[in-house]
Structures are given as structure tokens and as C-alpha cells.
Amino acid sequence: MRSHPLNVTVNPKRLWPGASALEKSGAPGVITGKVEQIISMARKSSLWPLQFGLACCAIEMMSTYMAHHDLDRFGIVTWPSPRQSDVMIVAGTVVKKMAEPIKLLYEQMPSPKWVIAMGSCATCGGPYTRSYSVVMGVDLIIPVDIYVPGCPPRPEALMDGLIKLQDKIMREGKR
Amino acid sequence: MLPDADMERLLREIFAPFDAEFAYAVDEVTVTVPRERIAEACRVAKEHPRLRMDYLRCLAVTEYDDRYQVVYMLYSIALGHKAMLKADAPKDDPVIPSVVSVWSGADWHEREGAELFGVTFSGHPKLEHLLLFDEFDGKYPLRKDYPFEETSEWSAETHPQWETPGDGR
Numbered sequence: 001m002r003s004h005p006l007n008v009t010v011n012p013k014r015l016w017p018g019a020s021a022l023e024k025s026g027a028p029g030v031i032t033g034k035v036e037q038i039i040s041m042a043r044k045s046s047l048w049p050l051q052f053g054l055a056c057c058a059i060e061m062m063s064t065y066m067a068h069h070d071l072d073r074f075g076i077v078t079w080p081s082p083r084q085s086d087v088m089i090v091a092g093t094v095v096k097k098m099a100e101p102i103k104l105l106y107e108q109m110p111s112p113k114w115v116i117a118m119g120s121c122a123t124c125g126g127p128y129t130r131s132y133s134v135v136m137g138v139d140l141i142i143p144v145d146i147y148v149p150g151c152p153p154r155p156e157a158l159m160d161g162l163i164k165l166q167d168k169i170m171r172e173g174k175r
Numbered sequence: 176m177l178p179d180a181d182m183e184r185l186l187r188e189i190f191a192p193f194d195a196e197f198a199y200a201v202d203e204v205t206v207t208v209p210r211e212r213i214a215e216a217c218r219v220a221k222e223h224p225r226l227r228m229d230y231l232r233c234l235a236v237t238e239y240d241d242r243y244q245v246v247y248m249l250y251s252i253a254l255g256h257k258a259m260l261k262a263d264a265p266k267d268d269p270v271i272p273s274v275v276s277v278w279s280g281a282d283w284h285e286r287e288g289a290e291l292f293g294v295t296f297s298g299h300p301k302l303e304h305l306l307l308f309d310e311f312d313g314k315y316p317l318r319k320d321y322p323f324e325e326t327s328e329w330s331a332e333t334h335p336q337w338e339t340p341g342d343g344r
């Protein structure tokens with residue numbers, strides 16, 4: 001336990017997964033660690049998902065952004081441009097006509113970037129198996145980090161996927 | 176709005192010279208006319224002062240065992256009544272006159288019917304793909320004999336332009 005500059009008692013182990021790896025410094029309110037870990041902390045604490053939706057999963061995604069579930073408290077704010085985005089949430093069915101724009105948007109995002117495949121369609125084509133127009137999973141086009149199952153997933157499931165992504169980002173910092 | 180029986184009487188009177196057949200589909204009177212005269216019949220339905228079908232609600236294509244059927248669902252905003260027109264096209268020659276000149280809203284409906292069912296709407300100004308992508312394989316996916324087993328699964332292997340350099344990170 002340590003004293004926060006604002007006189008709040010903070011246990012660093014409870015702040016984020018992997019925080020225990022950070023060494024305590026002597027000064028109050030200061031934490032030290034490897035620079036990769038500090039950068040990972042910054043990255044995972046302000047994830048900006050690219051603002052787009054493809055199908056009904058997008059409704060659940062919007063619901064997750066809204067006040068009831070409120071992704072803002074995780075520092076997750078949607079952004080309408082790929083140039084400043086970190087995360088692509090593929091929320092919905094990827095049809096063959098849409099594959100090329102999705103690929104283009106992904107390539108326009110600066111590294112580091114992560115992809116969440118939300119729902120059955122983005123994961124594996126879902127109910128549209130053997131369809132004439134649907135890509136059987138967005139991972140055929142772009143690399144995917146987190147798969148969120150469901151049809152569509154509830155907002156809690158998407159939140160869990162984003163928290164899993166934050167864990168993954170911290171693990172990447174540990175390497 | 177006319178009761179169904181009155182509507183049927185009115186339609187029988189107006190479409191008598193069209194060699195038409197009359198039936199009911201749930202609560203709507205349907206008029207089936209020969210396909211050569213469907214554009215003419217649509218023009219009459221729109222401009223006859225007692226019909227005034229100024230709104231084409233929908234244009235649908237149906238596949239039966241022996242024919243394709245194009246269904247024109249009509250509504251009169253002015254008079255508040257509705258009816259259906261139908262025309263059959265044989266499977267070996269699926270051509271139907273276009274009605275874009277009557278209702279310009281038929282444009283996209285006919286393009287969709289053409290790309291999904293392969294019905295050619297003769298006289299349509301621009302019968303190109305509406306929903307499907309341009310490099311689609313040339314078959315018609317909503318036909319019953321569409322070979323779904325042969326549907327190709329797209330990936331970065333089939334489309335090298337999707338290949339990500341490195342691992343994309």
C-alpha cells in the first residue's frame with residue numbers, strides 16, 4: 001500500500017494486471033518499471049476503437065459505448081478516423097463486397113493496432129455458412145487478436161473482450 | 176378505400192382487354208397479365224383516374240418450378256387502395272419489359288431482381304449489379320439451382336491483394 005499524491009491509498013497490484021511486476025520506488029505516488037510496461041499501460045488505458053459497424057452486432061457495440069455500460073471509464077472512446085485509432089472492432093457480417101474497404105481501413109491504422117472479431121459472423125461466418133456473398137471470418141483478411149462469441153454478444157461480453165485485450169497488451173509489454 | 180369485392184370488379188372492368196387472370200392473395204386482388212403487355216398494364220394502373228396507382232410499393236421476383244414471376248405491388252397514395260400486378264416469364268427466356276418509364280422507383284428493384292434471379296428487364300436504362308460486387312461469378316444466387324457447393328471461400332490466398340505484409344504489426 002502506498003500514499004497517492006492526492007492522499008488516496010492505492011494498491012498498485014489492484015490497478016492493472018501485471019502491475020505487481022512493477023517495482024515500488026521510494027518516493028510516494030511514483031511507480032517504476034520497464035519502459036515497455038509503462039508504454040503498454042498508456043496504450044491499454046486509452047484504446048480508441050475505429051468507429052464503424054457492419055451489422056446487428058454494431059447495435060450491441062453502440063449499447064456498450066452508451067451510459068449503461070459506459071466504455072469511457074476504461075478510456076475507450078470511439079474515433080471516426082483510422083489514423084488515430086488503436087482497435088478495430090469488427091462488429092458484424094463481413095461480406096465479400098465489404099472485405100476490401102475493411103482491409104484498407106486496417107492498413108490505414110497506425111501500429112500498434114489490435115482487432116476484435118465481435119460475434120459469430122466476424123469470427124467464422126456464423127449462420128452464413130456456404131453463402132455466396134459472405135467472407136467466412138474476418139481473420140481470413142486481417143489478423144485478429146480477440147474473438148468475442150455470441151450472436152450478437154451482449155455488451156458484457158464485448159467489455160470482457162476489451163478487458164482481455166488490455167491484459168494481452170500488458171503481456172505484450174512484459175516480453 | 177374500396178372494399179375488396181368492389182376493387183375486384185373495378186380491376187376486372189379496367190383490365191378486361193388485357194387477357195388477364197384475377198385472384199386473391201390474402202386481402203389483395205392480383206391481376207396476372209401476359210408479359211408482353213405488363214408495361215402497358217402498369218401505365219394504365221398508374222394513369223387510370225379510378226386506380227391512380229402512383230406508388231410502386233415493391234417489385235419482387237419469384238421462382239416457380241416452371242417459370243419466374245414478377246410481382247408489382249401497387250398502392251395509390253391519392254385514393255388509399257392497393258392491388259398487385261403479376262407477369263410470368265418462362266425459364267428458358269426470362270425477359271420482362273421494364274417499367275422504369277412508369278415508376279422510376281422500379282429502377283433499383285429491377286436491377287436487384289436481374290442480378291439475383293437473372294431476369295432481364297428489357298428497356299431498363301442501366302441493368303448493372305446493384306448489391307453484388309462486380310467480379311461476381313456470373314451466376315444468379317437466388318435461383319434454386321445455384322451451386323452452393325461450388326461457392327468459393329475467399330481469403331488472402333484466393334485474393335493476393337489482401338495479403339498483409341509481415342504480420343501487419
